[in-house]
Amino acid sequence: MSEATEYLIKNINKTFEIYNAISKMETEVLSKFDKNIRESFPSWVKGEWISPEEENLHEDYxxxxxxxxxxxxxxxxxxxxYIWTYDRK
Known part of the structure; x- marks a missing residue:
């Protein structure tokens, strides 16, 4: 067994604390990015566009x-x- 795996097993409570902290941070950061992008996109995209909330950064990236x-x-x-567009530069 690797040294890292052995450490994780011996310190299982700390391992879960670290995992949960990282997961919470990811959700918070992505939720804030998602909100800011949705609030600002009308200023940099011309025309009538919508951004459905069913797909978002913290769930779908x-x-x-x-x-x-x-x-x-x-x-x-x-x-x-009906139509999907992608920019493949």
Whole structure:
């Protein structure tokens, strides 16, 4: 068994504390980034665009920004897009 694994097992409570702290920090940081991006994108994207909240940084690691006329709502009232565009530079 590796030295690192052995340390983690011997210090299982500390290991969980560290894991939970990192997870909480990730959620907080990504939630704040998500909120700031959603609040600011109308200023840097021209036209009528929407950003559905079903997909967000802290759960999906992405934010969708969709033209209103390219979107629809499914039976669960989730906003979906007819067309997906990607910038592959």
């Amino acid at each position: 992405c934010i969708n920004i969709i033209r209103k006329e390219w979107s629809y709502q499914n039976e669960k009232k989730d906003t979906k897009s």
